[in-house]
Amino acid sequence: LSLVFSMSFRMESKNETLDEYKKRKSEYANWNRLLRETVELYGTTMEESKIKTFYTGISSQTVFNKFRVKMSCPISTSPQLSVIMMFGQEDDGIILDLTKSPQPGNKLKCFNCSLFSCYGEEDERVFCGGFAPLQINSIRVIKHCKNYQHYLVSLGYFDSILDGAYDIKNRCTTSD
Numbered sequence: 001l002s003l004v005f006s007m008s009f010r011m012e013s014k015n016e017t018l019d020e021y022k023k024r025k026s027e028y029a030n031w032n033r034l035l036r037e038t039v040e041l042y043g044t045t046m047e048e049s050k051i052k053t054f055y056t057g058i059s060s061q062t063v064f065n066k067f068r069v070k071m072s073c074p075i076s077t078s079p080q081l082s083v084i085m086m087f088g089q090e091d092d093g094i095i096l097d098l099t100k101s102p103q104p105g106n107k108l109k110c111f112n113c114s115l116f117s118c119y120g121e122e123d124e125r126v127f128c129g130g131f132a133p134l135q136i137n138s139i140r141v142i143k144h145c146k147n148y149q150h151y152l153v154s155l156g157y158f159d160s161i162l163d164g165a166y167d168i169k170n171r172c173t174t175s176d
Helices: 002-007 018-026 029-042 081-086 149-163
Strands: 052-060 075-077 094-100 111-112 124-128 136-140
Touching: 002 094, 002 124, 029 124, 052 075, 052 081, 081 094, 136 149
Parallel strands: none
Antiparallel strands: 052 094, 075 124, 094 136, 111 124
């Protein structure tokens, strides 16, 4: 059910028509709306949270055209890297390190699911909405045991400057 629900947020293939996609998505429209409302109304803002970094796994290598991404679909995360590593992403999978974007006025929210989960130790948080972006701070390629954090932090600052989202209070340090 979880897989089918998450698939309702994207087209299954290039051959799927828009009408077919809308029909398939309409079967889960109420669940989609309720999940989004739950996160936006009852979630915790990143400013209120003590957690600053969230991790999520993706089963295939993906190309991102921005360092700040708006997640319109639900994204399951954990503040514990070990939890994401435990799920044994496939050989070509990646792990994203996500933080709040430095964009001013960003009221990004996440919902703590660990209270309702049978697996509370996973410490799961759900982001859903797309009103505010998440910053990709690192991409870890599991197959090659590589962490591209140093490259992404530098490029992320550059991208923020170009987009006008650079916050002088969060400027880079000499360690960056």
